[in-house]
Amino acid sequence: MIGNMFGKTMDGNNMVKGKVVLKKKNVMDVNDVGASVLDGVYELFGQKISFQLISASHPDHKFAEAKVGNPAILEDWKSTNLSIKELMYEVKFEWIGLPGALVVKNYHHTEFFLKTLTLQDVPGYGQVHFDCNSWVYPSKYYERDRIFFFNKAYLPSETPEFLLPYRKQELFTLRGNGSGELKEWDRVYDYAFYNDLGDPDKDVDHARPVLGGSSEYPYPRRGRTGRPSTKIDPKTESRLPLLKSLDIYVPRDERFGQLKLSDFLGYAFKSVVQFLVSEVLALDITYDEFDSFEDVLKTYEGGIKLPLLEKVRKNIPFEFLKVISQTDGEGLAKFPMPQVIEEDKSAWRTDEEFAREMLAGVNPVSIRLLKEFPPTSKLDSKVYGNQNSSIKASHIEKNLDGLNIDEAIKANKLFILDHHDSLMPYVRMINATSTKIYATRTLLFLKKDGSLKPLVIELSLPHPQGNQLGAINKVYTPAEHGVEGAIWQLAKAYVAVSDSGVHQLISHWLNTHCVIEPFVIATKRQLSVLHPIHKLLHPHFRDTMNINAFARQILINGGGILEQTVFPGRYAMEMSSVIYKDWVFPDQALPVDLVKRGMAIQDSNSPHGLRLLIEDYPYAVDGLEIWFAIKTWVDDYCSFYYKSDEMVHNDTELQSWWKELREEGHGDKKNETWWPKMHTCQDLTDTCTTIIWVASALHAAVNFGQYSYAGYLPNRPTLSRRLMPEPNTPEYDELRENPDGVFLKTITAQLQALIGVSLIEILSRHPSDEVYLGQRESSEWTMDADPLKAFEKFSKKIRNIEERIVKRNNDETLKNRVGAVKVPYTLLYPSSKEGLTGMGIPNSVSI
Template identity: 55%
Template sequence: MFGIFDKGQKIKGTVVLMPKNVLDFNAITSIGKGGVLDAAGNLIGGVTSIVGGVVDTATAFLGRNVSMQLISATKTDASGKGLVGKETFLSKHLPQLPTLGARQDAFSIFFEYDANFGIPGAFYIRNYTQAEFFLVRVTLEDIPNRGSVQFDCNSWVYNFKSYKNNRIFFTNDAYLPSQTPAPLNHFREEELQNLRGDGTGERKEWDRIYDYDVYNDLGNPDGGDALVRPILGGSSTHPYPRRVRTGRKPTRKDLKSEKPGAIYVPRDENFGHLKSSDFLMYGIKSLSQDVLPLLQSVIFDLNFTPNEFDSFDEVRGLFEGGIKLPTDILSQISPLPALKEILRTDGEQALKFPPPQVIRVSKSAWNTDEEFGREMLAGVNPNVIRLLQEFPPKSTLDATVYGDQNSTITKEHLETNLGDITVEEALDGKRLFLLDYHDAFMPYLERINLNAKAYATRTILFLQDDGTLKPLAIELSLPHSNGVQYGAESKVFLPAHEGVESTIWMLAKAHVIVNDSCYHQLMSHWLNTHAVMEPFIIATNRHLSVLHPINKLLFPHYRDTININGLARQALINAGGIIEQTFCPGPNSIEISSAVYKNWVFTDQALPADLIKRGLAVEDPSSPHGLRLVIEDYPYAVDGLEIWDAIKAWVQDYVSLYYPTDEAVQKDTEIQKWWKEAVEKGHGDLKDKPWWPKMQTVQDLVQSCSIIIWTASALHAAVNFGQYPYGGYILNRPTISRRFIPEPGTPEYDEMVKSPQKAYLRTITPKYQTLVDLSVIEILSRHASDEVYLGENNNKFWTSDTRAVQAFQKFGSKLTEIEGKITKRNNESSLRNRTGPVQLPYTLLLRSSEEGLTFRGIPNSISI
């Protein structure tokens, strides 16, 4: 492109970037010190390798080989597109520029300019080096009639030959499609087309293409029948949200399944190379690939330590003394940098875990009935319990397939512990509650119990006058011995606190918690946050330009999610992965989540709708939030409603800046395409459901964006960051059940009478699986050092709209106010569910946090 400027005038710019060589010089050592690339990308001169990590040499090299061209937002060429200026290379390296973050480099650049060019609205950039760099931001100064112009970039830029079209970046201005300056319209659509791709080929490392695919990469048919898994998505049998398309080659044995291998993630979705989440998530990969085989050899091959805990004290020993390992095993683990902190090897011991918060005050309070009930309201899985509205509970399973699956709990069972109150009176007073996993697990129990000994469970609880929940009965059900088509065979267990009956009651509670732990990890956590969010992220990148105000609203809540989901498919939820190893459903794990997804409803993900659906709140205009809670001391709901209202108010304030009428939403072409594709492709297996918002009104847009933000932030925080604090003590939250309740006259029954602790430990998760589980959930419960929390934005230049900035500041102030209210509630002794017998205040919905394992903090996004 020939220059169009009068060389007498210049615009000064500052370009901030992070060279790949900040942490990795390997990619440019082949170029050589003093070498440069010509316009074709060929090396000219320079043969000496870069040694010693000389940043000055590397940055100077970048400066000579990165060019930019400004694009006008106000002046067009003959074709009607914005004028494109002369190619200009980065100039002076500015190593001492203040305000730069660690490892960031700044360069000056000077563009020739005249008044006929108008105001820049975008720029092209070309990288002529062979190494990619991370472009942070660009600032142009002293633009006539505008002043400074900011470009918030945050993107990897590869060699220009990697792209079909030049890389383009836009200013931080926000425009609806109809309000975009005409000279930028072509470029806005062209960039979206680049992000959509053509749906063909295998994705490469440098690609930035967002497309949809089914979950056809969890299994490995070529590895044998044991690694075959059903394809999730694309069928009524196994519906599922979509994931990012990779385009890998099919397996030999199943052409519809992809070969396992490197997981493609659009390049800008990868963790930043300075992010401590790299350490956290690659810690999981190291666990999967390096440490677990070593632990298996220690426990199973070398018989160095038995795979059974013999006492509760031995379990607590994981936090007090750790497990000492042979020197040769330690020598293999110690060099793995990603695991040094997690495994805490000190030359004499390994696998010493921090004490979980649930036993820091009391070593035994976890085993009380009050704590059992409290964790349904303030634990890591607080959004499943529901009001019991009919008695006995009925199954929704198809009776022609599963026979009679209705509950066998009777009034007599309940009234044993109801005192003077009848079941009818308790139902009328909304004082009976149900934790029901029967229908979720029963269809899979025959398969699950090929390798485990699990029940489908129902638990009924009573709301006492002091606001706590008292368990009344637990029903444990198995498929009929003649086949599940003949219904269920169920037993009902009642509370007991003395003798062998108390041990049986403790085991019954353990079976309930195994159901709860598995449902939590597979459905409440993975499905209802990670998996359902990915289609919205894909659709946003495909159809909402970075100039679109709704893109700017949602973008912070997508950070790292596609990447974490890809890593999960590699090491956590894949065939033979960590979830299948450590949770009761084993090879059936993710398939069960597909069955639950059939009943997922987008609009019910709004907290008020969820509480109403579960019977735990009723509409009441005179009450705060327009709802009256059935259980007043319900920490997750009380704190969550305040967070929900703050999110919705922020979204309402922001959206109203750009959409004065419903017609503005209807005529927004990008919004309509975004929503249509998110529903019809991203969640295509549920596309015909009537509950989807039609995206015809401002309130449709506000509600939908609020649900997306709530799911990515507060909901995920509530079900994620308590995993280790509650589940790190495996006695409190076992993940596997290996024995049914012993029958009188059996050796297991005699052992239970003689040693209740051994009976419990032989029933729940064994030692190896415990070590794996604790290692993983400790990582997942940590916050990264550069985490960005709700109400914060790590980029002060996220928008040039001062009205939006002011509304966002108001949102942040509201969240700070809510933190104070939560802290005050946690100090009110009358609210017994806030801390419970374990004396663990409910802090999961405090929005701010420090780095590490804190049991608090609401990140903007699902970033771990």
């Protein structure tokens, strides 16, 4: 407290003192000394920062519109100690009644970050808080004044009349006018197709199709940048040079904060690896191989000598060589030890672990119940011929614990990891390159101890004489010894390759990063910061636009890191577009997804009305607790503001938000009938629960275990370079004599492996300023007491879930929680420290 915080003006009006907390640009951005000097000069000539309060209400009813207070000037800008990260100033304001909004004008040379304004002892109201958290650029860059609102939520129909014009004006500003190239100070949220992945001006090999806006390549929308088109193709947006990747436009308030940016740059400028990759490929150097598994382990245990680095040293600045990992001047690369090999260096090769990771690994969202045998295909037989499985009962019945096929299916004992239909249309094109893959099907059996065992793997290729002639299927069954055992290990590796690609492209990128971005944009364009649903969802959109823009610039672009390290190569994003055709928003709800995949059934006698068919399914067990905790929180929150279905239906901003989300953000699916109508409270709570689940827990489950499991590439190879050796061939003889050597020559090559590991190390790290599920950046995010109490209840429930996860992981009867590799399932453990922890649920898709 600062004592009595209001006095009298000369004309007798009350004065209110406030505390402004901000950060200067030269503290947030490195060494902007020139800006600091210029700001000192500006202040000498009276060009400062002014604040004006706008009344939400006033006891004097003679006012027909909001009263705007006289400017209050922030003093002593130039004399502030610049070593302090957060600066606090006292500012005197004219009392104008209840302050509901704030006008901020920056007359300095550079922008600053306005964190909060807190007014104490406002006559008749007490404390009034503004949670601003926004960059304010010099006023010359703005057509309209910067407006901030106090921390009270209002539905549009309940907004104080004085504030309505400002509420509408702010949304109008954020929508922009849909034209022109956007600059860093612009605050515009708008939509664009994914037309910035290719670079046809470079050469034809770098051209990529536009994703979005067509029935052939439907896709969610991304944030518009407005850059000019390429010279060759007017439908393709030009790209920024690699070294200006961080300059790609996203609204400044969506960019990483300083702590996260420092963390990100500290590791992520391994991601300038894009430059290294292109240079190495241009040199046409043969990638060095890992000669043995011991050779692979040196990457983690003591560093591995990389002669390749010496070969390219003359062609690439040495700074870029560091992108492989922390290296010394001799080209010695060393990575942190992945969890999957910390306790046991070979347990990853067991059938037990191969199956367990489908339930508790980095991609636990693809396995499903097998409901028919043999498995069939949904591909168009007129185009692809017969794509049904060739697996026979004789392949598996001896391993069904005495059951026959029908009995096993009836008992819900058979499961499948099916990557056949999604991959087969692309196998021929991919295999025409140096990559050699299969479409895969893997059948598994649920044992009495609750774990799974693989029964059979089917590897499929298109018929060499044409797709219409169907698939060439080969079936492999488990074996432990000799050449048969080596073949079985290769078969599992091909499955891991296909699952890695589907995980990275679909489970991770498409189903979390990509589909959430339109929700971010629509929320900022259509829901005022005063809107309760904006306040509910805002934490779950933190940094999403920034990381997605960065991904478009160096990860998922034509010739980018993803294409270089994951098997679909140049067809990667195109494949994700084809699979987006089957994306259904309501199916992203965890209970719906589990039932749809046959992993759970409706059961009124079970907790939450669902019974898991694999009781020890760690992702689902932990996930359902998280899901229903989120749902209860959302129900409690929304019921405070919406007392009836009619209030939902009549909420003009909410209806505009939902209409724009469907018709613009996910515009290629606007005619789908499965979209919720947004007419009822149930529609609203279900929708918000699903958004929060996808942005937080689902993303955490498929992202933060990447280094734990795939940091050791033999466990999760991302591509394969040879097809399965056939009997009576030199390759088969080589496999018999040197099975480990053939395995390593088949999966991801050394350089690509190190590039891939560098990338997932970045993606798996938590920054030091992360905000986790059950937490908020500010304790004063709303002035409404009931929502604050509901959030505290939610936070407590999240902490209780953590305790139960630890208890389950210590239960040795649960075979799938830890497994042979001794890695406990913590990917849905909500909190975390910074770094590579293999746990933690950030509020948002933030990395």
